[in-house]
Amino acid sequence: MSTDQTTFDPAVQDQLHTELSYADLPGFDTELLLAQGHRAARRRTMSRVAGATAAVVALAIGGYAVAGNLGLGNGSTPPATGTSTKVDATPVTAKLEPATSLAENGQTIDPGRYGRLAVTWDPAPKTAGSDLTYSTYAEDGTLTTIGGSSTQGLAPNAVSWGTSGPDSHVIVGVLPRSAQRFSVVLPQDPQGGHSSTSAQSALPGSPWQAFGVFFADGGDVDRIVDILWQDTSGRIFDKDGSEVPSVSLGDKAGSRVYLAQRAGVMGIFTADGDHTSSWLDDTDGAARLHPVLDIGRGSAATMDGFFAMLVPAGSSKPQLTPGAKVLGADDPTITPIPGSGQAVLWAHYTATGTSSAPSFTTISWVGPDGTPARVTKY
Amino acid sequence: MFGPSKATRDAEFTAFVASAQQPLLRMAYALTGEAEAARDLVQEALTKTYVAWGRIRSDEAMAYTRRIIVNQRIDTWRKTRKETVTDTLPDTAVDSREGVADRRDTLVRALAALPEQQRKVVVLRHYADMSEAHVADTLGISRGAVKSAASRGLAALRQHASSTEEGLLR
Incomplete structure (x- = not known):
């Protein structure tokens, strides 16, 4: 008897197959299932703003933090949004190169154009709630927009990020400026997980810094549990800005x-x-x-x-x-x-x-x- | 990095669902012990499979979906399921359609009474017809752990069988 047979019982197999075959389990409406799949796929492409449930107070603090760093706060009543005040500031762009390639299980994964990412922060966006633009950039520096987000309503120590589209291998977003380093938390993987590489870059004049992560396994983008980061004093925060x-x-x-x-x-x-x-x-x-x-x-x-x-x-x-x-x-x-x-x-x-x-x-x-x-x- | 077009993806996925849904539902039923829970489990797994369709081959889709089913939701489900599992199994004396249903219920209840790892191993080995090595790979455990869980699970099922008049594993 082979070792593979020591844990096998044909009687159990027969009984499971026979009696489960009678189970009355209605099938799925494939149209509805597809619609659900489409929605799930679309959600992956939408920018994610952590801390969206923060209270109005947090919104004001967030707005004040942005204005204050532009020299506009000065103790006055903070603006309710980052765009309600005329701001003499130009957008700043941070470029990231999270990966040139990534090895996984003996295979080299080429990030393609997503190996070069950029985050642009516009302190006075034309459209309210769209002060962050995520892009890829070519060798000559030309930016190609892949998405956007907003720091409005973002708690002061929170993290915001988005993905590059369906089956994405990358996330790109902003961390608080004081973040020294960060770590993406993924669900426990019995297989041991996958590799990833990351990059951080300053967004001068803003309370934020840009970050990007390239994942060897595209599915990891959807499975992010948290992003933990450590500030310059050593304190550790989670994606919502709560201290850990x-x-x-x-x-x-x-x-x-x-x-x-x-x-x-x-x-x-x-x-x-x-x-x-x-x-x-x-x-x-x-x-x-x-x-x-x-x-x-x-x-x-x-x-x-x-x-x-x-x-x-x-x-x-x-x-x-x-x-x-x-x-x-x-x-x-x-x-x-x-x-x-x-x-x-x-x-x-x-x-x-x-x-x-x-x-x-x-x-x-x-x-x-x-x-x-x-x-x-x- | 980029998968098939949406139309191609939808067509392939629809074909996959048509062929795979019943085996997946039955496997989930064996794991959860409840038709509705099984349906939720498979629906969620299929949605994730759809999202991942661009990076899995069609011949890998069944294994991929099974892996999602056994690894991602059982824990959550079982916390509620434990409240309804009983050690007393119903008698199964009538060999009719009702009798078949009773035996199935008995079998599923006996499975549900197993510790989770044993239940997963027994279902994957004996319903999904996976080898020990494949089960070990799917659950992310050693072959030794598969052997141990299978052995204990089968023993527990036989013990349940002996507690019923006709019981399981005749």
């Missing part, structure tokens, strides 16, 4: 660990621009009691690793038992993540780089109520 609980660990790497519950991830930004995240849920949707980040970089012989696990805030006395591949580890530390009810138990370590074994075989601590806790598998 995070904490600086004060280590040499300048690590900042965050917990983005709404996006369903925990992650780390480091001072040199690295970013890694981990899902809070298992692939089957079950919540992980203690989500873990265990990352490393280095040569095949030795690797500098970083381990972090979420534990309840107020926990103490962390201990780690290194696995066979660990050559040395710092004493673990527990650092609370303000506003999250959680803390991060973390340590840097060095390890042999060729082993895929767990870095630590036992992680233990004492919970806030004094109860010892231990994890032996992650």
Whole structure:
């Protein structure tokens, strides 16, 4: 008997086929299904403005922020929109080159004209609500418009982006000017996800900066869960402009660990621009009691690793038992993540780089109520 | 980067729906245990398949749609489904059209009582007729995990069978 047959039962197969064949399951009206597909495809091409549900106060603040950066705010009543005041300002354009090519599963994906993107911000647009224009540009700099959007109503720290059309591999949009770096959050992919590359570019004179992302898999554009970004002070925000609980660990790497519950991830930004995240849920949707980040970089012989696990805030006395591949580890530390009810138990370590074994075989601590806790598998 | 024209896409997609909808609906029914939930699940999956049509080959469409069905909505659905699953399965003594329907309901309820991973594996292996390797690829799990889930799932189904007079897996 082959191994493939050990989990196969012809009786079950027969019964499923026979009895499900009688299931009375009405088919679909293909016209309606097509209409639904057309709408879904059209939605992909529409510019997306995050934070559209922001209150009127936020609208005013957004308008004021734009005017203020043009030297028009000066403490006066902010304009309700960015176009109601005569503005002596010319549009500014930021050019982006998120990708020249991208390798995925041994194939090279050519972004074509979408490898060169541009964002133009017009502080005094002729049409209200259309101050952002997204374009591709040719080698000679000629712009070809692919879409547009508006910063009106956008919360001050929110992100706005659009796509380039059906089956798009790119998004292009604006981030707050203070964003140092950003990360696109996609749904958990059992296949391990796809590659992407990105670019950021200043929009001088505006409170925004342009960004673009080229995805190896076009479907990723539709699956974006969130865009998390870190400002120059280290704070982390989501696409709607809400601050995400995070904490600086004060280590040499300048690590900042965050917990983005709404996006369903925990992650780390480091001072040199690295970013890694981990899902809070298992692939089957079950919540992980203690989500873990265990990352490393280095040569095949030795690797500098970083381990972090979420534990309840107020926990103490962390201990780690290194696995066979660990050559040395710092004493673990527990650092609370303000506003999250959680803390991060973390340590840097060095390890042999060729082993895929767990870095630590036992992680233990004492919970806030004094109860010892231990994890032996992650 | 660019797919077929809209007219071509619509024609290909319509043909695909005509041939694939019943197998997909039955698979979703086996996974969800409810006809309406199955219909919602397949409709959503087909819409996503339509949007992706330009970057998938027509001979990949069935596998693509199945993957969407098993990976994207079961979790959400099951949270509500768990409230209606019972361990007591109805007797199936009458071998008539009603009897067939009863046995089908019993089978579907027994499937619904399985843990999600086991249910997915059993349905993909035994209804979608996928190999272990294909199931592993579709669910993004190892072949070992497929074996384990299939073995436990089948055992659980047999246990349910023994709890009914005629039961399942005769």
